[in-house]
Amino acid sequence: MAGVTRGDGEADAEATGTDDAGPAMRRRRLLRTGVNLGASAALVAGFGADYVSSRDLDTITYAMVRPDPGSPELEPRTKEVPAAWHESLRIAFEAKERLIQAGAESLVGAFVVPGSHDGPAASLSVDATEENVSDALADPSDGVDLSVNLLEGVPPQPDADSDRADAYQLPSLSSGRVPGGVVCETDAGHGTLTPALYGESGSPFFGTSNHVFGEGGTMTTEHRGEPLAVLVDGDPHVVGTVARGYPTADLVRVAPTDxxxxxxxxxxxxxxRVVGQYTRLGLADLMARGEKLTKVGSYSDRTTGSIEGIDGVTCYTGRSCKTGQLKWGGQGDVVDGDSGSVNYHVDPENPDGGVLVGGLNNARTWWPGADFSWGTAAHHLLDEHGLHF
Structure with missing residues (x-):
């Protein structure tokens, strides 16, 4: 991706939080409110969804769902949303891309923040080390509010600290079927298994964060063949071996064995039960309606938090920036050893029947003044790598 790659593919090291407060981060709000928003964006900002007629509704695909539990095939789920809200998102997505393509070295993170269905319009939330990052959107016709958090650099990450004795272990492996949300172990450390992932073959495979394999997980194939184990009564049981890593998504694909x-x-x-996943617009719709995401990590169990931003790019850690990122909750929602867990929301059409995945949980903030968790969204895994839940 032009403008943001800072080295060969690698994975984020897992972050740990801090309660320290200090002047390492200053917040500035820079507003660039366009005068040429057009009728749709103006409707979002001024009139609200209560005044939208059926002619002003758009149909979006909000989720991709497996209609049968045993099938790897996906089918789209659709719903209607205000056309003005939809248009404001399109404008914000395009503005974010222009910001990224500008290639500002000071850009550290950027997320689209959807508005509610009755306003205001979508905006951009940006982390940068220099205020002039906003120059990339200097044209007033962009019509996008830009909120800039000015960082005086991102401090080094603290060392991870987790004890597998504190993690949730499977009570038994007698059935041979292994769910997500349980602790997994590599030679380099511990993480959490994703639920089953599917690729072009249609066969399910195991997954977790690529960085759970340490330095070996910083590239695509360097850790191929390495074992991944789950714990039962403190004993590791190898359930698969690495097929390949996806460093810019911080995901590793593990082929089942035995x-x-x-x-x-x-x-x-x-x-x-996991029945599918949300699309980019589906996540935006959840945020517009104030719906929250939940995750189950092997160390911190179940936590719930609000969606804070979608379709993001993050350069907080590592040698390359990562796209397709989802920001949610607080830094306490993901702790050491939770990496590889997923965030999810109940299936709105069958709340008792299953959940839809929002994305991976790969990291959390550790610097003063920031409080969120983030990881690669499920829709990005499908769009860029052909992988899905």
Missing amino acids: GFEPRSAIQRASPR
């Missing part, structure tokens, strides 16, 4: 089978389920979630 008859073990990944399940489309999240241990201790309610309901447990």
